[in-house]
Amino acid sequence: MKISTFASRSALTATGLALAMVLLAVPPALAQGKPASAPQGAPVPRILVIDRQALLRQSKVGQSIAQQVQAMTKAAESELKGENESLRREGATLQQQVAILAPDVKAQKIKAFEAKQAAFQQKVQLRQNQIRYGVAMAQRQVEAVAGPIVQKIMTERGANLMIDRQAIVIGAPGLDVTPQAIQLLDQKLPSVKVQLATPPVDLLQRMQPQQQ
Numbered sequence: 475m476k477i478s479t480f481a482s483r484s485a486l487t488a489t490g491l492a493l494a495m496v497l498l499a500v501p502p503a504l505a506q507g508k509p510a511s512a513p514q515g516a517p518v519p520r521i522l523v524i525d526r527q528a529l530l531r532q533s534k535v536g537q538s539i540a541q542q543v544q545a546m547t548k549a550a551e552s553e554l555k556g557e558n559e560s561l562r563r564e565g566a567t568l569q570q571q572v573a574i575l576a577p578d579v580k581a582q583k584i585k586a587f588e589a590k591q592a593a594f595q596q597k598v599q600l601r602q603n604q605i606r607y608g609v610a611m612a613q614r615q616v617e618a619v620a621g622p623i624v625q626k627i628m629t630e631r632g633a634n635l636m637i638d639r640q641a642i643v644i645g646a647p648g649l650d651v652t653p654q655a656i657q658l659l660d661q662k663l664p665s666v667k668v669q670l671a672t673p674p675v676d677l678l679q680r681m682q683p684q685q686q
Contacts, residue, residue, distance in 0.1 A: 525639035525652040538665035607673040612666045619663040
């Protein structure tokens with residue numbers, strides 16, 4: 475019998491979401507080689523580059539989200555630790571008793587214990603999903619501010635195409651506007667509040683298989 479625990483994976487999952495969330499839906503592209511001739515009448519590409527991951531890692535709001543998620547995860551681990559330890563002790567005791575219990579009594583005790591395990595695991599998964607959904611809600615607030623910032627930079631620089639830095643193999647210097655975007659994002663939105671939030675039932679059902 476295995477005892478479900480609130481493993482550190484929850485911290486890694488939630489923090490990863492906070493640090494790796496996508497702010498701008500920019501399709502991948504490669505800035506290398508000689509560009510193909512543009513069709514007649516098509517605009518000439520004027521390209522800028524942004525590192526979306528760095529925007530979250532290095533911006534004040536991204537760091538704020540990560541810190542809050544870490545605190546939430548530690549609080550959840552502390553809250554659930556007592557129940558987890560109680561289950562461990564009960565499981566150890568039951569393992570010692572099964573050899574001497576009558577078959578029907580043993581079956582009843584094992585069934586009851588497994589039900590407790592399942593209930594505890596559901597509680598753990600619910601808290602993980604509440605943290606993940608809270609991060610998603612915070613992400614929306616960041617997106618609402620970061621999108622116009624990137625548009626503003628593109629307009630000021632006369633660009634018509636923004637490419638994610640992760641998609642670049644070779645690129646000319648001077649195209650990366652990440653530092654400017656971080657500076658503006660820090661001014662506009664230095665932090666957001668990440669709150670525990672229970673996902674809607676349909677989303678919650680889709681999230682459950684991902685955690686199996």
